[in-house]
Amino acid sequence: MFFSLNVVQELxxxxxxxxxDNKIYIGWLRSFDAFTNLVLEGAVERLIVKNKYAEIPLxxxxxxxxxxxxxxxxxxxxxxxxxxxxxxxxxIILDYKEEQERARRDEFSLREHLADKGLTYEGQLDESWSL
Incomplete structure (x- = not known):
């Protein structure tokens, strides 16, 4: 309930x-419900890579x-x-894909390293993904 009161002020x-999942959306907040589902109008997804950004209109x-x-x-x-x-x-999309691929490889390497030591890691990597 407290969260809903704060969101009302942003309508x-x-x-x-x-x-x-580390995505950034910008838009006009038009509606929300008790589950904090949001409706944004004129929304864009902002992709940020290093010191540059671009927006995908949604x-x-x-x-x-x-x-x-x-x-x-x-x-x-x-x-x-x-x-x-x-x-x-x-x-930006090309750079973003390269950055995501590099992050996936790093996470995959971390999982392998931890598995060698008998540990597990629950990050964002899908179980179906492999090199």
Whole structure:
């Protein structure tokens, strides 16, 4: 209930939402429910790689409450987010895929290293993924 009261204050404001799978969505908060499911209008997914970013336009977006880690109001004029530079979407997507692949390899190596020592690691890597 307390969380719902805080979200009410953000209705019809531009918000940035971080999800548990490390995605960033920005849009106008139009609706939410008791499960913190959100509806964002004019939503974009922001991809950030190193000091560059690009946005993928999504339009109307429904985000399940169980995937949300943070919601905060985006102040007017805060679109650039510090020292980040806007870049072409195609370039960012290539860099983003390379970064994700590198992270998956690092996580896979960590899992193998821990398995050699009799330990397990529960990260974000799907069990079906392998090198």
């Amino acid at each position: 019809d404001k531009r918000v940035v939402t971080h999800t548990r 339009g109307l977006l429904f985000i399940r409450g169980e995937t949300i880690s943070t919601i905060s109001q985006l102040p007017p004029g805060a679109e650039a987010l510090g020292n980040l530079q806007k870049a072409a979407l195609e370039d």
